[in-house]
Amino acid sequence: MIVGIPRALYYHSYSYLWKTFFDNLKVEYIISPKTNKDILKKGKILSTDETCLPAKIYLGHIDYLKDKCDYVLVPRYLGVDKINLSCIKFNSMYDIVKNTFKNIKTIDYNIDYIKGCKIKNEFIKMGKKLGFKSNVASEAFDKSYKEFNNYRMHEFELQESKVVNSELKKVLILSHSYNIEDEMIGKKISNILISNDIEVILSSKFISNEDKSTNISKTLYWDSSRQILNSLEYYKNRVDGIILLTSFPCGNDCLVNELIIRKLKNYKIVNIVIDEVNASAGLVTRLESFIDIINGITI
Amino acid sequence: MNKYYMGIDIGSISTKGVIIDCDGNIIAKDYLWTEGNPINAVKKLVQSLYSSVGNINVVSVGTTGSARYLIGKILNASVIKNEITAHAIGTMSRVKDVKTIIEIGGQDSKIILIDNGVVVDYAMNTICAAGTGAFLSSQAKRLGVNIEEFGSIAKKSTNSPKLSARCSVFAESDLVHKLQMGYKKEDVIKGLCDSVVLNYLNNVGKGKKIKAPIVFQGGVSKNIGVKESFEKELNSEVIVLEDSHLMGALGIALIAKMSKIEKKFDFNIKDFNFITKGHECSKCANNCEVVQIFKDRELIDTYGNKCERGKIVS
Numbered sequence: 181m182i183v184g185i186p187r188a189l190y191y192h193s194y195s196y197l198w199k200t201f202f203d204n205l206k207v208e209y210i211i212s213p214k215t216n217k218d219i220l221k222k223g224k225i226l227s228t229d230e231t232c233l234p235a236k237i238y239l240g241h242i243d244y245l246k247d248k249c250d251y252v253l254v255p256r257y258l259g260v261d262k263i264n265l266s267c268i269k270f271n272s273m274y275d276i277v278k279n280t281f282k283n284i285k286t287i288d289y290n291i292d293y294i295k296g297c298k299i300k301n302e303f304i305k306m307g308k309k310l311g312f313k314s315n316v317a318s319e320a321f322d323k324s325y326k327e328f329n330n331y332r333m334h335e336f337e338l339q340e341s342k343v344v345n346s347e348l349k350k351v352l353i354l355s356h357s358y359n360i361e362d363e364m365i366g367k368k369i370s371n372i373l374i375s376n377d378i379e380v381i382l383s384s385k386f387i388s389n390e391d392k393s394t395n396i397s398k399t400l401y402w403d404s405s406r407q408i409l410n411s412l413e414y415y416k417n418r419v420d421g422i423i424l425l426t427s428f429p430c431g432n433d434c435l436v437n438e439l440i441i442r443k444l445k446n447y448k449i450v451n452i453v454i455d456e457v458n459a460s461a462g463l464v465t466r467l468e469s470f471i472d473i474i475n476g477i478t479i
Numbered sequence: 480m481n482k483y484y485m486g487i488d489i490g491s492i493s494t495k496g497v498i499i500d501c502d503g504n505i506i507a508k509d510y511l512w513t514e515g516n517p518i519n520a521v522k523k524l525v526q527s528l529y530s531s532v533g534n535i536n537v538v539s540v541g542t543t544g545s546a547r548y549l550i551g552k553i554l555n556a557s558v559i560k561n562e563i564t565a566h567a568i569g570t571m572s573r574v575k576d577v578k579t580i581i582e583i584g585g586q587d588s589k590i591i592l593i594d595n596g597v598v599v600d601y602a603m604n605t606i607c608a609a610g611t612g613a614f615l616s617s618q619a620k621r622l623g624v625n626i627e628e629f630g631s632i633a634k635k636s637t638n639s640p641k642l643s644a645r646c647s648v649f650a651e652s653d654l655v656h657k658l659q660m661g662y663k664k665e666d667v668i669k670g671l672c673d674s675v676v677l678n679y680l681n682n683v684g685k686g687k688k689i690k691a692p693i694v695f696q697g698g699v700s701k702n703i704g705v706k707e708s709f710e711k712e713l714n715s716e717v718i719v720l721e722d723s724h725l726m727g728a729l730g731i732a733l734i735a736k737m738s739k740i741e742k743k744f745d746f747n748i749k750d751f752n753f754i755t756k757g758h759e760c761s762k763c764a765n766n767c768e769v770v771q772i773f774k775d776r777e778l779i780d781t782y783g784n785k786c787e788r789g790k791i792v793s
Contacts, residue, residue: 216764441686448599462587462603465545469563469601477564478596479571479733 181310183209183287184249186241189234189270190257192361192384196331198253200324201303205317207310210249212241214363219244224456226280233365233427233456234358235269235276242277242284251287251310252277258292264403267432300325332387339385343418348379349474352415354440355425355433356404357384365427365454372467378474381419386411396443397436405436412440421448421474428455448473482538485528485744486732487521487554488565488725489513489546492585492612493698494520495728498528498537503572503733507532508725517546518553518753525749537744541565541735543727545586552772552780553753557740562727567591567598569730570694573720578690581709581717583679583699585612590683592690602683610678612698618654618671622664629668633704636669643674650674672704676712691715696723751775760789 185191185198191211202209212219215237223240245252256274259265274288287309289302300321307317343350351373353360360366360382370380386407393400393409400406416422424440426433437451450470452463481500488495490513498507509527513520541558542551543565551559570580571593580591588611592600604611619626640657643649650671657667693715699705700723709717722729754773759766769783783789 213764217766218764450601465561465563466603468561469598472561472564473598473601476597477568479568479737 182249184245184252185211187212188238188241189358192357197328200327204320212244254286256290261293265401346379350379350419351421352381352419353423354383360384383411424451480536484732484736485540486728488727489544496524497728499732522749529746538741539735541731543731558738565727565730569726579693581695582697584697610675630703633669636665639669642670672708676708694718762788
């Protein structure tokens with residue numbers, strides 16, 4: 181039995197948890213490749229034109245996996261409570277997948293505060309579906325959840341040491357993990373920055389139990405946007421510039437980025453929007469100019 | 480021997496070039512249409528610069544504009560830099576205390592904010608080319624006017640109609656409608672200039688504090704009608720320098736000079752035959768668009784490839 185893991189959307193936040201969970205249960209899995217032109221093209225065909233780039237990419241990954249495994253992992257994520265919700269489009273992703281790919285076999289878990297679904301119970305259910313007894317699945321989950329948290333802490337500390345020790349100019353990329361880590365969205369930007377001798381700091385690596393996002397907005401619903409605001413509060417005075425990275429047409433970011441730009445004065449900020457059009461000339465020009473601004477080029 | 484520096488700005492519509500001396504004075508300049516063939520345009524440009532100054536000692540070349548990589552490789556440039564920095568540096572060399580640069584070119588428009596001689600913020604038009612030079616010249620064609628006369632015709636207008644400023648496609652249908660209603664041509668042309676300005680301020684200039692001194696440049700700055708609309712809308716003087724279209728080229732020449740990287744430039748480049756070949760590499764799923772440049776059938780550079788596999792050696 182093989183589980184297919186799409187390398188998109190929640191993968192970029194939870195891959196470590198998923199992989200260790202399946203490893204601990206000794207379930208075989210395959211992961212779709214890094215997003216490439218073929219995957220994007222497939223995703224574009226399968227989606228309606230109004231959907232955002234990461235959602236299109238997600239469907240492309242599912243399409244890649246659908247004939248290569250027994251089950252595709254498609255979690256449904258509504259939110260953990262009333263004020264920590266997922267974006268409405270991603271919330272519906274599970275149903276979109278079920279409707280787009282008829283007869284697709286999925287394994288899933290459902291984080292839905294209305295039904296009171298706890299992550300552990302959901303993983304146990306998932307384990308049962310794969311044929312494991314609940315105590316086995318429960319044990320596997322506990323172990324992998326611990327490893328997952330250690331891993332995140334490790335990543336955060338690694339980044340912290342970069343912020344403290346690096347001699348290079350530092351730029352914070354402020355975005356959702358599914359943008360930052362995607363090969364055709366955030367990676368493009370990180371690569372350009374790195375080749376220009378910039379230390380890249382990622383908002384997705386930040387972890388904290390405290391919620392400081394209320395400094396900027398008290399009434400934000402989306403947990404991913406809160407993560408962005410929290411990391412902004414943490415890093416903003418320790419970096420040389422901030423890039424707001426959005427994939428077209430993200431409704432949440434439209435609101436949140438505008439808020440950030442209005443509330444933060446005297447910071448070097450640039451707003452970069454990535455869409456499915458692949459020309460990178462404009463992107464390179466924007467980033468290079470921003471790097472010049474950070475370096476303070478003058479006559 | 481005196482040292483000279485060359486700056487070339489290859490835009491989508493026009494190609495600009497200058498040669499400066501050690502003190503930053505322009506000693507040769509030219510401006511011509513790119514006509515979709517940047518290599519030919521640059522060869523012509525080099526020829527023209529050569530015929531005005533002869534074979535002088537150019538020690539460093541800088542390229543900017545959308546074809547900067549291609550031309551930079553061909554001319555063996557010391558610096559290849561984005562047009563925003565180039566424009567800022569060029570303008571600052573002329574107007575020391577400039578705070579805002581408005582730039583409207585053939586296909587893109589930009590705003591550059593400067594504080595104490597350092598660029599602090601910028602914005603560029605995104606996927607929409609509304610209100611740029613390309614839009615104005617296509618409208619000029621529709622109205623049967625020469626684009627060069629656009630500004631002077633607009634000046635005659637006494638009563639300009641409001642045209643949609645949100646999108647140039649709608650502006651165009653608006654324009655036809657106004658003409659059919661019986662508005663005079665000069666009024667409609669002035670209306671177009673106004674809509675370019677409103678469009679710019681609503682899209683590119685959105686949320687930016689525009690402070691004087693304001694310098695307006697790029698090809699569209701030659702259009703007096705647009706300049707006056709800007710002044711009316713911003714309620715402030717807008718400076719258009721005599722060489723406003725050359726600021727990018729001047730800036731990149733200055734950057735080449737500052738870089739202190741010297742690579743001897745040979746004017747005979749104009750006699751070589753350059754060919755480029757573009758193809759999609761199919762060695763992996765990235766499908767990079769790889770461009771190869773040949774100088775008299777000899778491959779001098781490949782670019783666009785993300786990895787070594789895309790590099791073609793022969």
